[in-house]
Amino acid sequence: xxxxYGYWGExxxxxxxxxxxxxxxxxxxxxxxxxxxxxxxxxxxxYLDPPLGRSVTTPDMARRARELDASPRLDNPLSLADLVPxxxxxxxxxxxxxxxxYHRRLDGAIADLVGSFDALVLVGGSxxxxxxxxxxxxxxxxxxxxxADKPILAECYGVAVLAFARDLENRASIIQNKHVTGHPKxxxxxxxxxxxxxxxxxxxxxxxxxxxLRDATGPVGRFHGNVGKETSVIVDYPxxxxxxxxxxxxxxxxxxxxxxxxxxxxxx
Numbered sequence: 001x002x003x004x005y006g007y008w009g010e011x012x013x014x015x016x017x018x019x020x021x022x023x024x025x026x027x028x029x030x031x032x033x034x035x036x037x038x039x040x041x042x043x044x045x046x047y048l049d050p051p052l053g054r055s056v057t058t059p060d061m062a063r064r065a066r067e068l069d070a071s072p073r074l075d076n077p078l079s080l081a082d083l084v085p086x087x088x089x090x091x092x093x094x095x096x097x098x099x100x101x102y103h104r105r106l107d108g109a110i111a112d113l114v115g116s117f118d119a120l121v122l123v124g125g126s127x128x129x130x131x132x133x134x135x136x137x138x139x140x141x142x143x144x145x146x147x148a149d150k151p152i153l154a155e156c157y158g159v160a161v162l163a164f165a166r167d168l169e170n171r172a173s174i175i176q177n178k179h180v181t182g183h184p185k186x187x188x189x190x191x192x193x194x195x196x197x198x199x200x201x202x203x204x205x206x207x208x209x210x211x212x213l214r215d216a217t218g219p220v221g222r223f224h225g226n227v228g229k230e231t232s233v234i235v236d237y238p239x240x241x242x243x244x245x246x247x248x249x250x251x252x253x254x255x256x257x258x259x260x261x262x263x264x265x266x267x268x
Contacts, residue, residue, distance in 0.1 A: 001006045001029045001030070001080070001120065001121065001122050001123065001132065001138065001141075001160075002028060002029070002036035002074075002077065002123050002127075003030070003036065003123070003125060003127025003128045003130065003132050004030050004031055004034045004036060004040040004196075004197070005040070005126070005127035005129075005130040005131055005193050005195040005196050005197060006034055006036075006037060006125050006127035006157065006194075006197075007038055007039065007042075007123045007124070007125040007127055007128075008036040008038070008039055008042040008123075008124055008125035008126075008155075008197035008245060009039070009042035009043050009061070009062070009065025009066070009068070009069060009126045009155060009254070010042060010056075010057060010061050010245050010246070010248050010249075011042075011123050011125060011155045011158075011242075011245060011248040012065070012068060012069075012123050012248075013016055013061065013064050013065050013068055013248065013249075014139055014247075014248025014249040014250075014251060014252045015121050015123070015153060015155075015248060015251065015255065016068060016252070017064070017249075017251035018249070018252030018253050018255065018256050019252065019253065019256070021095065022256045022259075022260070023117075023130050024118075026073075027078060027117070028064065028073070028074055028077040028078070029077055029079075029080055030077045030078075030079065030080065030171070030196075031077025031079075031080050031081060031132070031137075031138070032079050032080070032081045032137060033077060033078065033080075033081070033082060033132045034077075035074055035076075035077065036074055036077065036127075036150065037064060037069065037109070037155060037196045037197075038069040038081075038125075039066060039125050039126065039127070039194070039196065041057075042057060042065060042125065042133070042170055043057070043062050043065050043066050043069065044057065044123055044237065045057045045058060045059045045062045049245075050189055050190065050191075050192065051187050051188065051189065052185060052187070053134075054246045056244075056246065059235075060251060063139050063222075065184075072111065075163040079139060080135070080137050080141070081137065082138040083109055083112075083113060084109050084110065084113070084140060084141060085102055085105040085106055085109065085137075085221050086136065087099075087102055087136055088102055097114050100149040102171050103254075106140060107108040107199055108139060110140060110144035111144075113144065114141075114144045114145055114147075114148045114150065115148075116232060117150075117151065118150060118151075118259060119145075119150060119151045119153065119255060119258075119259060120141065120145050120151075120152045120153070121152075121153045121154075121155075121255070122138075122142075122153065122154040122158035122159075122161050122162075123155055123158055123249075124155035124156025124159075124242070124244070125157065125193060125195050126156075126157065126195055126202075126205070127195055127196065128156075128157045128158045128160065128161065128204060129157055129160070129193075129195075129202075129206060130195055131148075132160075133157070133160040133164055134156060135149065135161070135266055136162055137218070137260055138161055139164060139165040139166070141160070141245070142161060142162065142174065143165055143174060144165075145238070146165075146174055146238055149238060150238060151237065151238045151239070151253060151255060151259065152238055152239055152240070153239075153240040153241075153242070153251055153255045153262050154182075154239065154241050154242070154250070155238070155241075155244075155247065156182065156183050156242065156243065156244050156245070156249055157183060157205070157209060157253060158214060159181075159182035159183070159185065159213065159241050159242075160182075160207075161182060161208050162174060162175045162180070162239060162241070163175060163212045163214075163215075163216035165212055173177070173212070173216035173217075175216050175217050175221065175239060176216065176217060176220075176221065177217065177218075177220040177221045177242065178217055178221045178236045178239060179217070179218070179221055179222050179224060179234050179236040179239040179267075179268045180213055180217055180222075180223060180224070180234055180236065180239060180245045181222070181224045181225065181226060181232040181233065181241045181242065181247075181267070182209050182210065182213050182223065182232045182241060182243060183205075183209040183210065183227075183243065183244060184209075184210045184225030184227050184241060184243070185210045185211070185225075186225070186227050187227075187243075188204060188205055188208060188209075189203075189204055189205065190203075190204050191204065195203050210223060210225060221236075222268070224241065224267070225243070228244060228252070231247050231250055231268070232244075232247055232256060233241070233247050233250050233251045233254055233267055234264070234266065234267040234268055235254055235258065235263060235264065235265055235266035235267060236268070237258065237263075237264040237265065240252075240254055240255050240258060254266060
């Protein structure tokens with residue numbers, strides 16, 4: 001699953017290369033079926049990440065990310081909006097009948113998608129803030145994978161999707177009592193949060209992801225920022241969470257271990 005407002009190049013390369021090496025078939029999905037695009041800073045090895053004060057993209061990774069971003073593999077992604085129905089407003093006319101029809105369509109759509117794939121990956125970058133974090137269709141797909149006991153890898157700001165995917169009866173996050181990692185407060189930009197396709201600099205991100213994850217995982221779970229460590233990937237099945245850019249390669253490899261070797265816990 002990729003945002004239409006910009007993904008981070010390495011955060012796609014890491015999982016895709018691990019899956020290619022394992023001989024997996026990879027299918028790409030976006031919110032409305034538009035072709036995803038990599039954020040330009042993620043393809044530039046000279047770009048200095050402001051919080052870290054250094055480049056986070058090697059020349060070799062920039063080359064691999066540019067090649068994947070320009071390849072025809074991303075040309076015709078599936079459309080989540082075409083595949084999963086949207087929950088009606090409570091103010092809709094004949095609301096009860098519409099909700100009944102929604103659930104009939106939803107159950108079949110989620111069963112088809114979950115039954116067709118072994119795992120789901122939520123690629124990070126700033127774009128997911130716009131069209132993935134609070135995407136109810138995506139929440140339903142994530143919950144479908146959880147209910148089927150199939151793994152989900154979420155990277156960087158893609159981890160927010162897990163925090164917001166909730167059972168509407170009790171409103172508890174699906175990562176309650178789980179251990180996760182994600183973008184810590186120390187890694188957040190103070191300015192320059194931008195997106196593809198729009199002339200808009202949000203400044204800092206609209207929410208500190210760490211705070212959301214700390215709240216969502218309580219009271220028994222925990223957020224692991226691992227600030228000061230080069231990588232941070234946590235496996236607390238069915239979730240594999242990756243903190244940021246350099247974590248995508250080990251995260252992809254760990255998802256392969258989850259699928260092939262039954263790995264259920266790692267990193268904490």
